[in-house]
Amino acid sequence: MSAPQVNSTQPMHFMPGPGFRSRSKEVLDNPFLRQSFRGAMDFLMQKRAAQFPDPANLEALRSQGEAIRKYSLSRLPDLLEQLEANLTRNGIQVHWAENPEQAQDIIAGLMEKAQAPLMVKGKSMVSEEVELNHALIARGMDALESDMGEYIVQLAGERPSHIIMPAIHKTKEEIARLFAEKVPGVDYTDSVDELIQIGRRVLREKFRETKVGLSGVNFAVAETGTLCLVENEGNGRMCTTVPDMHIAITGIEKVVEKLEHVPPLLALLTRSATGQAVTTYFNWISSPRKAHELDGPKEVHLVLVDNGRTQAYAREDFRSTLQCIRCGACMNHCPVYTRIGGLAYGTTYPGPIGKIISPHMLGLEGTGELVTASSLCGACGEVCPVRIPIPELLIDLRARSQSGGPDPFTPQLKGEGSNRKPFMALAFSLWSLLYRSPGLYRLFAWSATRFRALAPRNQGAWTRTRTPLIPAKKSLHELVRERRNQ
């Protein structure tokens, strides 16, 4: 096979272990980056709000979206079989992958069969989740991202920082310098229109020549065997129309039963994601090119990826994680995400959704720190269009990450208990003893208030940016007792 044609030096998505704190600190210390995330997120929040002027209507729509997703999940194995049967009947070949390696093998195998050293990719977070690009490079093949944001990020050798707007962390001047440096024959221009036209020119050639196109899937419809794709740019249509072979890749949770289940989810997705009532293209693919048709791929494949989703599914308390339609609204509204952007998380999916889905994909050992990185303010759960109770899931994941859940007999989560901190555990046992023993607590409160002058002035992380917490002169318990005795 010929040598790879694309400069793919992107880092892997997953950065296991501690490091989130130091990476987020780096962004926090960069006022320029902070300002640009803040501005971008403010923009997306306003656009979403403008799409939902009537709270009652929004709640009705959310109820509908939630009901459809819950219903689909309740019948997931049956729907997957129905989907497979109908896709197969339509001529679309279905492949199943339990883990990233199997997905990589399937796709590399298809490319070999098509004798294609290069694929051109529409936006697909699942392909990033399985680290497809790296796997292809390791096999002497390559993948070219064609979503403008993903193309920019790939050209820069970086990772996407947002699931909907991958290059949201870059300014147009940075992109202008990048193009001038990396795209042959291009001079510096910071006109956004011109930059987009440069991307268009480069990528059109690739759409034309490349034999394999890859895409994600937003909804897979079981009753008809249809793959639905949402986009604005048209690169998704290019990847699924022009190359000889179209490979779609998606998570097993994306299936819905009926076509009529799609419109409410679509309405929630585009409005929540980018504040659009509808995107430019909504693309329904139900078969490869049929006899007498003049265009469209001759082969269409769907790769269904598990990668930890069955773990979330098997437990009722975590199943709602799979309701997600990947709109990114929880990220846009998260006070943590808006301050540090997506790169610090070190996982394919950043922000609140990343915190609740990554532990199932990657295990709690490497993601335990992420589940602590939330003030549980609830903004994510409030905007989630399918009403995933994200804060509650975070609380449960914290428990499982540190101490294991209260029900040790059910199957454990990957890495359950791996972030147990003996000091924290001890502190909370003591706390628990103190606060459930009224006599002990009375003694404690008495001494804490009497010896308040001795309260430590250095209270660790708290006092780095705050004055110390000093107990009052008398506790409320004591004041109430005094009043009673008056």
Next chain:
Amino acid sequence: MSATPQTSSARANILARLRSKPVPPLPQPTVQVWTSQMGDQPVEVLRQSLKSNLEAAHAEVIQAGPEGWRATLQKVCQDQGIKTLMLPRSLPPTLDIAPWDQGPALSRFDQPMETLKDSLFNQVDAGFTLAECAIADTGTLVLLSSPEQPRSLSLVPPVHICLLDVRRLHTDMPTALAREQWASAMPTNLIFVSGPSKTADIQQTLAYGAHGPKSLIVILVEEDLQ
């Protein structure tokens, strides 16, 4: 179908894990007509909504004049400097466009895409398609792929000109789904188009013509396009 041994065991394992604990099926959700605040509206309101939504998305919407849509099409091509226009492989007899004097050079999508790539990607100025129907509340055209009307015609050329019978207008997507009954026989490809191609991936600045057509021109008629 040739499932590799690996993917067939993967399939069995995944389905087994999903079924390891039975999940009680929930009742079928009833899908109400939801976001559309339009309800039952006079046709004029629906048309206005289609037009204003498309225009807000940067598309041009033109009512065919009394001398017929062919004249409108000619004028559009003239105004836009379109010198070459690609038509579907075949148009219904009543709709066919005879070679004309003043209009752009006409070609037809009458070969497999493999042979046509060069002209499609590099020569044709505009593609001409017939819309199946449209959706008022979001300003959306519905295009079906068929042997007569290949799907790349609305995608690859830099300008997309689309003819729509405005009488084929649905209030919203759920209504369109219910009335058109696509579920019973899905076309290879069904596309909802709500404007020209666009992106906001650079600093949230909107730019048109990302990968698909830079402009979308919709000509409204009141005649049967089937």
Next chain:
Amino acid sequence: MPPPTPKGTGSHPGTVYFFGTCLVDLFDPLAGLSAMEILEQRGIRVVFPDSQSCCGQPAYTSGYPAEALKVAAQQVVLFEEDWPIIVPSGSCAGMMKHHWLRLFGKDHPLYDKVQAIAGRIYEFTEFLVKVLDVRLDDRGAPCKIVLHTSCSARREMGVHLTSKALLAQLDKVEVLQQEREAECCGFGGTFSVRQPELSAAMAGDKAQALEATGAELLVSADCGCLSNINGTLAKSGSKFQGQHIATFLKSRLEPKA
């Protein structure tokens, strides 16, 4: 469209329980006392069970449900009579009203009790507005304040609406509007020490937005946020500080000196 102002029922229970919360108990007992006195001034008998301590939230949100459960179970048995339970903190009230049900789970022997209690939990301002339908007579000097509502109080209990409704009754108090009112102050219990840089960034932004209004005083119905914001303001050398809404209301209702 602004959400409708909550309307009270005007019904008047004779006796209520008061659950002071752990932070108020040790760090701001005056807030608890003020709340109790405001209730008493309305002819309500306020019962303060002596064995109360904490709703269990710190352990629960930190991932120590077993420890939280033991503490919560100790509280559940303190409210035997069918009286409303008033809590001067929206996040603790939310814990008791919503999260206790999850924490105990259906199989716990106390579950029925927890469920019965959930229906009787009121955050302090919620109780004043929705149950007592109070009319406040403002006797203080004109002043400008700004209101911060804790996230769980806002999202689980609607405390921003009831706090605003009360403040609106004070003729001489002008409530100023801060930027990003609904954004979190970054407290989040152990979040503030596990992710101190993030927490500090959020607290800093919040303190700045509040101070930028030019208000004389910050008012909030939650001691967690107050300790975070006040500590951040004080450390930066600012004189601007926050006060619990109960303390503030009490000061406004006092006869003029």
